[in-house]
Amino acid sequence: MVKILTKENSIANHYLIELRDVLIQQDRMRFRRNLERLGEIIAYEISKTLIYEPTTVETPLGMATHNILQSQPVLATIIRAGLPFHQGLLNVFDRSDSAFIAAYRHTKKSGEMEIHKKYSNTPNLDDKVVIVADPMLATGRSLVLCCKDLLAEYNIKELHIAVVIASEEGLQHVRAFLPEAHLWIGAVDNEMTSKAYIVPGLGDAGDLAYGNKEE
Numbered sequence: 001m002v003k004i005l006t007k008e009n010s011i012a013n014h015y016l017i018e019l020r021d022v023l024i025q026q027d028r029m030r031f032r033r034n035l036e037r038l039g040e041i042i043a044y045e046i047s048k049t050l051i052y053e054p055t056t057v058e059t060p061l062g063m064a065t066h067n068i069l070q071s072q073p074v075l076a077t078i079i080r081a082g083l084p085f086h087q088g089l090l091n092v093f094d095r096s097d098s099a100f101i102a103a104y105r106h107t108k109k110s111g112e113m114e115i116h117k118k119y120s121n122t123p124n125l126d127d128k129v130v131i132v133a134d135p136m137l138a139t140g141r142s143l144v145l146c147c148k149d150l151l152a153e154y155n156i157k158e159l160h161i162a163v164v165i166a167s168e169e170g171l172q173h174v175r176a177f178l179p180e181a182h183l184w185i186g187a188v189d190n191e192m193t194s195k196a197y198i199v200p201g202l203g204d205a206g207d208l209a210y211g212n213k214e215e
Contacts, residue, residue: 001182002171011041016034016038016187019038040091047093050069050073052069072096074099077134085164089131099123125153132161135163136163136201137165138197140174158182160182161183167190168189
């Protein structure tokens with residue numbers, strides 16, 4: 001299942017256009033906040049697909065019954081660019097456990113790109129709904145590597161992947177290698193550079209949120 005937010009008119013389009021705008025990008029706090037807002041919107045959309053159960057509470061004037069989440073999903077993020085996006089998800093699923101994964105791309109002199117997972121810190125994910133958040137889905141290789149490692153280690157009940165901007169190539173790669181995953185995407189762009197930057201994309205989300213990293 002693939003849900004793309006920009007296929008419908010909503011406030012998500014406003015936050016996406018601000019993320020892409022080179023002038024607005026100069027305000028790092030606003031850039032982080034827009035990633036956070038999109039995390040909140042995607043979390044709300046995902047919440048519609050989860051399992052609920054009735055719960056009754058006492059109000060000052062009587063009793064009220066509503067359906068509430070049976071259990072909270074676990075929120076996993078690819079750091080560092082994913083941190084503000086993760087916070088948006090956490091604002092909605094505010095009782096969720098969190099998992100953190102570090103992966104990076106290395107381009108060899110031959111031009112071949114290698115993907116390495118550097119770090120992983122997760123709670124027990126057995127029989128859990130897991131949402132993996134990564135703002136930019138370029139080639140999709142690092143995301144697939146991280147998700148496959150989690151699926152190999154744990155008996156995950158349901159896997160959701162949340163992305164702000166994906167390339168068409170990356171989207172197809174994830175669908176091919178993670179057919180069981182539910183994909184929630186802000187927008188899909190058709191092109192990618194030789195260095196695996198999405199076009200038109202928005203640039204380097206981690207650098208825009210937290211400053212340029214040392215190469």
